[in-house]
Amino acid sequence: MPDRLEAGPGQTSTREMISVIMIVSERPEPLDLLYEEYVSALRAAGYTDLEFIVVAGRDDRRLVRPLRRLAREGEPIRLLESAHSVGDATLLRSAFGHCTGGIVAVVPAYRRIEASGLPLLIRRIEERGADLVVACRSQEADPWSNRVQRRLVHGLVRRAVGGNFHDLGSGVRVMRGEVIREVPMYGEFLRFLPLLAAREGFITEEVVVPQHPADRHARIYSPGIYLRRLIDLAGVFFLVRFREKPLRFFGLFGGSLALVGAVLLAVMFVQRLMGQGLAERPLLLLAVLLTVIGLQAIALGLVGEIIVHASARHATNYRLARYPDDE
Amino acid sequence: MLSIAVPLHNEEDSVVPLATAVREAMEPWSRDWELILVDDGSRDGTARLAAAEAARDSRVRLVRLARNYGQSTAMQAGFDHARGDLVVTMDGDLQNDPRDIPRLVAALEAGGHDLVTGYRERRQDRVFTRKVPSWVANRLIRAVTGVPVRDVGCSLKVYRREVLDRVRLYSDMHRFIPALAATLAGASIAEIPVRHHARQYGKSKYGLSRIAAVLGDLLTIIMIRWFREQPLTLFGLAAATALTLAVLPAAAFVAKVAGYLESASLVVLSGVALCLVGLASFLFMLGLIAESMLRADHDTRALGRVIIRPVAP
Numbered sequence: 001m002p003d004r005l006e007a008g009p010g011q012t013s014t015r016e017m018i019s020v021i022m023i024v025s026e027r028p029e030p031l032d033l034l035y036e037e038y039v040s041a042l043r044a045a046g047y048t049d050l051e052f053i054v055v056a057g058r059d060d061r062r063l064v065r066p067l068r069r070l071a072r073e074g075e076p077i078r079l080l081e082s083a084h085s086v087g088d089a090t091l092l093r094s095a096f097g098h099c100t101g102g103i104v105a106v107v108p109a110y111r112r113i114e115a116s117g118l119p120l121l122i123r124r125i126e127e128r129g130a131d132l133v134v135a136c137r138s139q140e141a142d143p144w145s146n147r148v149q150r151r152l153v154h155g156l157v158r159r160a161v162g163g164n165f166h167d168l169g170s171g172v173r174v175m176r177g178e179v180i181r182e183v184p185m186y187g188e189f190l191r192f193l194p195l196l197a198a199r200e201g202f203i204t205e206e207v208v209v210p211q212h213p214a215d216r217h218a219r220i221y222s223p224g225i226y227l228r229r230l231i232d233l234a235g236v237f238f239l240v241r242f243r244e245k246p247l248r249f250f251g252l253f254g255g256s257l258a259l260v261g262a263v264l265l266a267v268m269f270v271q272r273l274m275g276q277g278l279a280e281r282p283l284l285l286l287a288v289l290l291t292v293i294g295l296q297a298i299a300l301g302l303v304g305e306i307i308v309h310a311s312a313r314h315a316t317n318y319r320l321a322r323y324p325d326d327e
Numbered sequence: 328m329l330s331i332a333v334p335l336h337n338e339e340d341s342v343v344p345l346a347t348a349v350r351e352a353m354e355p356w357s358r359d360w361e362l363i364l365v366d367d368g369s370r371d372g373t374a375r376l377a378a379a380e381a382a383r384d385s386r387v388r389l390v391r392l393a394r395n396y397g398q399s400t401a402m403q404a405g406f407d408h409a410r411g412d413l414v415v416t417m418d419g420d421l422q423n424d425p426r427d428i429p430r431l432v433a434a435l436e437a438g439g440h441d442l443v444t445g446y447r448e449r450r451q452d453r454v455f456t457r458k459v460p461s462w463v464a465n466r467l468i469r470a471v472t473g474v475p476v477r478d479v480g481c482s483l484k485v486y487r488r489e490v491l492d493r494v495r496l497y498s499d500m501h502r503f504i505p506a507l508a509a510t511l512a513g514a515s516i517a518e519i520p521v522r523h524h525a526r527q528y529g530k531s532k533y534g535l536s537r538i539a540a541v542l543g544d545l546l547t548i549i550m551i552r553w554f555r556e557q558p559l560t561l562f563g564l565a566a567a568t569a570l571t572l573a574v575l576p577a578a579a580f581v582a583k584v585a586g587y588l589e590s591a592s593l594v595v596l597s598g599v600a601l602c603l604v605g606l607a608s609f610l611f612m613l614g615l616i617a618e619s620m621l622r623a624d625h626d627t628r629a630l631g632r633v634i635i636r637p638v639a640p
Contacts, residue, residue: 199394200393200394201368201392201393201394201396202393244497244498245498245499245540245543245544247543247544247546247547248540248543251543251546277590277591279576279579279583279588279590279591279592279595279596280590280591280592280595281592281595282592282594282595284595284599285594285595285598285599285602288598288599288602288603289598289602292569292602292603292605292606295565295606295610296606296609296610299562299565299609299610299613300613302546302547302550302561303558303613303616303617303620305547305550305551306550306555306558306617306620306621307620308497308498309547309551309555310620310621312495312497313495316407317396317400317403317497318392318393318396318400318401318403318404319392319393319394320390320391320392320393320404321366321374321391321392321393322393
């Protein structure tokens, strides 16, 4: 277990190594400048034992070229490249396998926060014992459209999944290595990693850091992107709330539909006994459809229970607290 | 060795009296024992007090979960950390009496059982919110699981290690341990009366709202009990039922086309028939998926799922 330590500039001997991972995608800025910004901020704060891992798809090879030069000059940069274009979360997961640091920082390949904010996040892990820290961009200078979006989105997230995060989209997270090893992550769930980590019992925190001036532009995306995020959120909602009891979710949904359908059928059955015809009523179709969909949902829930039951025997489904004797 | 596993969630008032009561109850016990306090993500002083107990007495151990997982998972954590070949579970709120533990173990060993569960003879609880729902639940669970256990809600139980090795708890499955033990491990189960005290400290964590959840879990138990090994049977039967039901509207449809029916609507009849055929094929395919999932699960091939012992000739 790593030592808990009193951090402060200059005390580097007992500190854990910091791995910074940067995924090159979307709209990268000159990477050498970005590297300089982050690394000088970290060094100024006393973090000299660090490595900078840059992951890029093959199409982004030319963007990485300036970093290659820096690496040859002896900077602690490691470049990783995927032969195919794959999703960010997949790249990140593969990059984690190359990390040697006990604390891992993930930063986007463009400016979202002032680089001076990064050491604040790391310090929160070292000093306060957090397992994962999310950067929350201060929004004083952000356009109003961004503020409104952020409030709406995070209000929805809080209601659906819980947690108390205000800026999951900042893209900047610092975490202990064990978070990476123990929290399943795939697809676009990277955005919701803090929620999943909190669910696994990790201590997650948020630190307000200054927003980078380059980030203060209105962000309006295409409807498809909003839809994808919404679908991701639905997935996280299900995983967090119902992973161990799928039948409760499907049963509630299917049971209500089937109940409505059954009541309609019963009413029509009584009316049929009283002489009203059945075969010409479109309502019959609706009632049967509702019942059928409801039963399908319940059946899916049962299969979900089989999956959970079968997999429960193979895995430990809990985590122990990190410091057993702590308050 | 005997392990006593106790899940605790926000029970700071109970921790010290509980440890003391267990120590006193186990005083005459001649064999080794240990008390495992599982702190299930308490937000009060439970973990601190339990850690103090563990520091004071080497027979007491603390297992601290990272967050509140619920009673089933907390119990499983207790089982995982128990070193004994016999494991006792009890509630952390002192409603069970630790003095019953030696009697439970004696019943287990004398009868050659795998699991002995207590039932509360003179229950000290409110009638309408606790006793009546639990009477109904017990009846229902007994009927569905086929395991004649009188008092499902009584946590005081003793298990042999062989049972625990074959049953893993998750979600809210702790209520169904006897059913799961009988189904999954073929355990021999007995019941003896135990004492019950009214809750002295803290708040009850149960209520009427759990009924719907328990009903859902019962459906799962039915699934596990009867169709665990062949889910396709269940889904196939359901599909056949749907298909049979589709015969009626399909026949009416044919009759209408042939001109024997006057007032029927072709759209409605064909729609109803197709819905049911759709349901049937969906259920059948789902059954195939469930079947192949179980085949992929290695445990179905593992040896010794059920406990069997040689008997005297």
